[in-house]
């Protein structure tokens with residue numbers, strides 16, 4: 426009896442520690458730059474930043490969309506002093522990105538947080554994706570994240586503070602039918618995030634790798650137009666989320682300095698399975714992963730078999 430009570434207390438203590446939130450940093454009065462801030466997840470992040478009192482700079486190409494987004498984001502400011510600016514730039518153009526980031530540092534103020542959200546997906550079997558699309562996917566999704574990140578780093582290091590978000594995807598952790606090129610670009614972001622995390626840790630800079638699930642955005646609508654039927658059927662296993670919900674989770678995790686940001690059970694399963702040598706914040710989190718990794722692998726094997734069956738069935742129907 427005595428031992429059971431002690432055991433219960435220890436288990437409850439571990440659960441309390443596991444559920445305990447990390448202290449959050451504040452972006453009130455700070456400058457937040459968001460690439461891809463004119464639409465979808467990026468725009469939802471911008472609205473959240475405005476609601477939290479930050480100066481927000483939106484980066485994207487289309488000026489009209491940027492202006493519309495700026496008007497929308499402005500409605501959410503909590504102080505007249507907040508500056509909401511927008512810059513038309515292609516994130517895959519290194520020099521333009523560097524110049525604009527430098528200019529924003531002087532016109533709006535020192536950048537505290539960079540959210541890399543610009544990106545797009547083209548699906549299809551590898552042999553069906555054009556060379557120009559392959560190059561564009563790499564340029565925008567990979568280099569378009571690396572360039573803004575590289576541009577803010579020197580000043581983040583000088584100031585000994587900063588938050589960087591890299592937006593990958595669930596297919597940045599697992600390969601999937603129809604995503605060969607997009608998925609490899611998003612996988613590359615994980616390597617970038619993990620390496621960078623080691624480099625910037627002594628400078629009090631945090632890196633968050635966001636792994637959004639399918640999210641109802643204009644980008645997702647475009648992506649659906651190129652999705653093979655196999656990809657659609659496999660994707661249906663997980664649900665569709667709203668950009669506001671996804672952005673809220675990314676913002677929360679980034680301000681807490683979490684390395685991964687994910688949402689929903691499938692993402693939890695996948696992130697735990699693929700945790701590998703990724704950074705950790707709590708030893709209790711590591712212990713939990715050590716215990717559940719084995720059973721999760723069994724669940725993953727079931728999912729993989731199910732995906733194979735879908736692909737085989739579609740292939741037979743097409744013959």
Ligand SMILES: NC(=O)c1ccc[n+]([C@@H]2O[C@H](COP(=O)([O-])OP(=O)(O)OC[C@H]3O[C@@H](n4cnc5c(N)ncnc54)[C@H](OP(=O)(O)O)[C@@H]3O)[C@@H](O)[C@H]2O)c1
Pocket residue numbers: 460461462463464465466467484485486487488490514515516517542543544545546565569592593594595636637638639640641642643644645
């Ligand atoms: N939606 C999903 O289901 C989902 C799931 C996982 C990951 N993601 C990732 O989340 C991020 C945001 O996706 P989303 O669905 O919110 O997309 P979205 O609605 O299409 O928004 C994309 C944003 O990026 C900008 N952009 C695209 N190419 C650019 C370029 N070359 N230079 C500068 N800006 C560029 C777009 O504006 P302009 O076109 O005007 O430049 C727009 O503001 C992407 O990295 C995407 O890969 C999305």
